[in-house]
Amino acid sequence: MPYHSRPDWQLPEREATPVEIYASRRTFVASLATAGLLPSAAIASTDPAKLTPLKARRTIATSEEPTALSAVASYNNFYEFGLGKDDPARNAHSLKPSPWTLKVGGLVKKPLTIDVDQWIAKAPLEERILRLRCVEGWSMVIPWVGFPMSALIKAVEPLGSAKYVRFTTLADSGQMPGIRFPALDWPYREGLRMDEAMNPLTTLAVGLYGRRLPNQNGAPLRLVVPWKYGFKSIKSIVAVDFVERQPLTSWNQSQPSEYGFFSNVNPDVDHPRWSQATERRIGEFRRRKTLPFNGYGEQVASLYKGMDLQKFF
Numbered sequence: 348m349p350y351h352s353r354p355d356w357q358l359p360e361r362e363a364t365p366v367e368i369y370a371s372r373r374t375f376v377a378s379l380a381t382a383g384l385l386p387s388a389a390i391a392s393t394d395p396a397k398l399t400p401l402k403a404r405r406t407i408a409t410s411e412e413p414t415a416l417s418a419v420a421s422y423n424n425f426y427e428f429g430l431g432k433d434d435p436a437r438n439a440h441s442l443k444p445s446p447w448t449l450k451v452g453g454l455v456k457k458p459l460t461i462d463v464d465q466w467i468a469k470a471p472l473e474e475r476i477l478r479l480r481c482v483e484g485w486s487m488v489i490p491w492v493g494f495p496m497s498a499l500i501k502a503v504e505p506l507g508s509a510k511y512v513r514f515t516t517l518a519d520s521g522q523m524p525g526i527r528f529p530a531l532d533w534p535y536r537e538g539l540r541m542d543e544a545m546n547p548l549t550t551l552a553v554g555l556y557g558r559r560l561p562n563q564n565g566a567p568l569r570l571v572v573p574w575k576y577g578f579k580s581i582k583s584i585v586a587v588d589f590v591e592r593q594p595l596t597s598w599n600q601s602q603p604s605e606y607g608f609f610s611n612v613n614p615d616v617d618h619p620r621w622s623q624a625t626e627r628r629i630g631e632f633r634r635r636k637t638l639p640f641n642g643y644g645e646q647v648a649s650l651y652k653g654m655d656l657q658k659f660f
């Protein structure tokens with residue numbers, strides 16, 4: 348879908364507020380590390396307060412209240428660190444998000460090997476406040492920091508034969524205690540169709556709440572696809588590959604009848620074991636109605652025109 352003018356969630360340049368993060372006692376530690384005066388392990392923390400601040404211009408907002416940082420960083424799904432909601436925050440200190448190399452290749456003219464720290468330092472970062480709806484029936488509103496996936500796609504110049512994008516998470520049992528258990532077929536893999544990956548809402552996040560990503564949220568770089576169930580938003584990415592055929596993805600592979608390749612948020616298609624009609628917004632008492640495409644239908648419904656969304660779930 349061509350992106351004419353300005354969608355309503357995108358603020359005009361002059362109204363967009365730069366998110367200035369001022370140095371505090373805690374960020375002093377991070378700045379020492381950035382200056383090379385401390386080993387990078389000092390910033391490889393699960394404590395968001397200790398993470399490096401990022402400057403970003405707010406481009407996508409919502410009237411909804413963001414979920415508290417304490418919940419965003421302590422109630423997680425990241426099976427490489429355990430299956431419990433609090434396991435990632437407890438265990439992810441062993442992940443080393445810096446230095447980190449991202450390889451972008453496959454059917455492209457200009458494959459790239461990216462040093463993620465250097466990239467974060469010079470990329471124009473945006474703050475994008477987006478809803479996240481987990482297939483399990485809970486949701487959050489998260490102020491991500493990152494950039495549109497389309498910027499990376501344009502940089503590598505995909506060939507005409509590239510129809511899908513495959514994403515791969517790190518799989519290192521030394522850093523990730525959970526991958527010793529066969530909960531999923533590691534490495535965690537996800538995929539998008541090219542037009543989905545190019546949609547302006549598709550985000551590569553490097554931070555949240557104005558700082559680098561906590562390890563448990565997928566440091567140093569993760570995908571955010573806000574109109575799809577949360578498992579599509581793959582964490583701690585080491586490879587992005589452009590491919591011709593629909594790629595195998597971890598959840599679809601493990602349970603194809605429960606987790607489709609598309610997995611667009613859809614209140615009308617129940618999970619075989621529970622309803623998807625409502626959700627629990629973390630921090631709220633009553634359940635709310637789940638919206639088609641997680642409320643982003645205006646921006647993405649046209650991607651699926653003519654598709655049977657009961658069949659292609």
Ligand SMILES: Nc1nc2c(c(=O)[nH]1)N[C@H]1C(S)=C(S)[C@@H](COP(=O)(O)O)O[C@H]1N2
Nearest residue numbers: 423424425426481516535577578580581582
């Ligand atoms: N590599 C990897 N990525 C992952 C997961 C995972 O287990 N491993 N869990 C997914 C699921 S089910 C959800 S709901 C979101 C949760 O993101 P959050 O913990 O930052 O809220 O991450 C997704 N990305």
Ligand SMILES: [Mo]
Nearest residue numbers: 481482577578
């Ligand atoms: Mo999820």
